[in-house]
Amino acid sequence: MAEGDIFGAEIGVPTPVSMMRQTLDGLAKRPDASPRALQGRHYVDQAYFAFEKQTVLQNGWHCVGRADELPNIGDYRALRLLEEPIILVRTENGIVALSNLCRHRGMPLAEGSGNTKLFVCSYHAWSYRINGTLQRAPRMENAGFDPKNCSLPSFACTERFGFIYVSLSETPPDLDQDLAGLHEGLQPYDPAAYRVVHSAEEIWNTNWKSLVENFMEGYHLSVVHPITLHGYTPTELSKKGPSGPGYTSYTAHYPDHIPPRGRGAEGLSEAQKHASYLFAVFPCQVVSISPSLLVSLNLMPVSAGRVDVRWTMSVYGDDLDGETIKDRIALWSEVNREDREKLERMQSALGSRHATGGPLAGPDYEGTVRDFLNWLARQDRLYL
Numbered sequence: 047m048a049e050g051d052i053f054g055a056e057i058g059v060p061t062p063v064s065m066m067r068q069t070l071d072g073l074a075k076r077p078d079a080s081p082r083a084l085q086g087r088h089y090v091d092q093a094y095f096a097f098e099k100q101t102v103l104q105n106g107w108h109c110v111g112r113a114d115e116l117p118n119i120g121d122y123r124a125l126r127l128l129e130e131p132i133i134l135v136r137t138e139n140g141i142v143a144l145s146n147l148c149r150h151r152g153m154p155l156a157e158g159s160g161n162t163k164l165f166v167c168s169y170h171a172w173s174y175r176i177n178g179t180l181q182r183a184p185r186m187e188n189a190g191f192d193p194k195n196c197s198l199p200s201f202a203c204t205e206r207f208g209f210i211y212v213s214l215s216e217t218p219p220d221l222d223q224d225l226a227g228l229h230e231g232l233q234p235y236d237p238a239a240y241r242v243v244h245s246a247e248e249i250w251n252t253n254w255k256s257l258v259e260n261f262m263e264g265y266h267l268s269v270v271h272p273i274t275l276h277g278y279t280p281t282e283l284s285k286k287g288p289s290g291p292g293y294t295s296y297t298a299h300y301p302d303h304i305p306p307r308g309r310g311a312e313g314l315s316e317a318q319k320h321a322s323y324l325f326a327v328f329p330c331q332v333v334s335i336s337p338s339l340l341v342s343l344n345l346m347p348v349s350a351g352r353v354d355v356r357w358t359m360s361v362y363g364d365d366l367d368g369e370t371i372k373d374r375i376a377l378w379s380e381v382n383r384e385d386r387e388k389l390e391r392m393q394s395a396l397g398s399r400h401a402t403g404g405p406l407a408g409p410d411y412e413g414t415v416r417d418f419l420n421w422l423a424r425q426d427r428l429y430l
């Protein structure tokens with residue numbers, strides 16, 4: 047497919063993608079009193095997904111896990127982000143994201159996770175240090191061969207709140223500017239101190255945007271999660287939280303009769319102890335934090351109709367005992383299953399010509415969806 051087809055950039059020739067981009071712009075311009083959802087085809091069209099992949103997804107910061115999952119020098123984990131093979135590895139200078147591709151003829155170097163001093167290629171045994179430099183290339187005696195030119199390339203990688211973020215862009219956005227305001231909201235929780243107790247990988251046959259929208263709206267809580275969540279975080283107690291250039295948030299308050307669930311950090315207010323705070327770091331991370339529990343869904347979009355999800359659960363201090371942690375893992379697994387089942391059903395219908403994007407509820411229930419669509423529209427303008 048020519049680039050002009052994907053970007054809709056050919057002057058005077060409207061393409062499906064260029065027409066879909068106008069829809070986003072139109073939604074962002076709607077009055078606050080009558081927000082609307084995005085049309086279904088934005089969730090099912092593969093050409094539009096290819097456009098998103100080259101723009102908003104390629105450029106964004108993606109959460110790829112928690113820093114305490116790689117506690118020791120040499121700890122690594124292989125992953126794929128938008129088809130890019132990556133090794134996350136802890137070096138003496140912190141966690142880095144290396145290309146997981148041998149500089150000789152392209153064999154992936156690492157699989158799964160572990161601890162190593164060297165990544166040794168399984169094909170012709172070139173070996174690389176954990177900082178990516180080539181240590182040895184057996185029998186490479188050509189005069190023109192220079193090992194210095196064979197280091198593994200790296201990707202932008204940084205940490206915030208104990209999360210590791212990677213961008214595939216050579217000029218990624220300013221993450222602190224994107225998250226301005228979120229730092230203040232999260233700081234009382236002492237988010238970097240939470241430690242991982244569980245991680246899981248799942249395939250969701252839905253569009254990545256549907257998952258972001260679903261996690262970030264409280265409107266569905268009492269309907270989709272009557273047993274698992276309604277008792278703690280009923281829809282009617284959802285309150286819109288702050289948003290910024292690259293995030294949005296809402297607070298899911300607990301009913302008065304529910305006791306606080308764990309003590310958490312010193313600086314938390316009584317109100318914070320009696321609620322869960324949910325936020326999205328656009329494009330692909332959605333998080334729920336409460337005084338003793340931190341759950342992050344890290345989305346890795348694969349196609350218009352598939353997103354690979356890696357989610358982690360972390361706990362604060364020794365607030366929760368082993369049995370309670372087991373219960374929380376079971377609870378969140380069930381909540382995720384309930385959401386996935388709904389989104390997969392919806393995905394199957396969004397290709398309809400009648401999926402025109404209906405009216406959204408007010409700020410406390412779906413204001414975060416509007417924030418996300420506005421963010422997409424703002425990003426989109428960068429690629430005109």
Ligand code: FES
Pocket residue numbers: 148149150151152153167168169170171172
């Ligand atoms: S492909 Fe890695 S050593 Fe040949």
Ligand SMILES: [Fe+2]
Pocket residue numbers: 260261266267270271381385
């Ligand atoms: Fe849900």
